[in-house]
Amino acid sequence: AQSVTQPDARVTVSEGASLQLRCKYSYSGTPYLFWYVQYPRQGLQLLLKYYSGDPVVQGVNGFEAEFIKSNSSFHLRKASVHWSDSAVYFCAVSAAGNYKYVFGAGTRLKVIA
């Protein structure tokens, strides 16, 4: 069975600083990996996804993530955060070709001036 760990429940960064949100997954097969963002009072929106190929994937709003198979990680990065990036970020994994998604507990990002 798949599982996802987001070790940081809360992260605070200054506007303009770089960001890394950590995600580790557990799955013995080929994973599909995702990052979603949830803004207040809204549903989740997809930031980026990885299935295969280049381990560094680009997403919306300047986000990127790197799949490191040897470390079972899929950390999210952004070079320079904006106050509007304040939200809750979820990492998710599904088995390749399977509709069974597992979400992490989320990391609440706060961007301060």
Added chain:
Amino acid sequence: NSKVIQTPRYLVKGQGQKAKMRCIPEKGHPVVFWYQQNKNNEFKFLINFQNQEVLQQIDMTEKRFSAECPSNSPCSLEIQSSEAGDSALYLCASSLSVERLFFGHGTKLSVL
């Protein structure tokens, strides 16, 4: 912007009451999911459907929860007898393929 429509946005029920929420998936999406998100942001998968048929569901769903996704009608999730522990945000998502989920804004259920 997601076109998954969930109603109502807020639902307040007393313990023991029925609670019903609806979801219109994005047009053409054959797969629909229901998740429960608690106040700690943790997701719990409840059930999913593919073309109106149940794909997967958890035990909790089989006991007090019922869900359906009839053709040409909104999908629904109903809690037969609400409990305080059911207070959560219920998220509906739809999907055209395994590559992406599209989420609605959710129904926030408060059981008093």
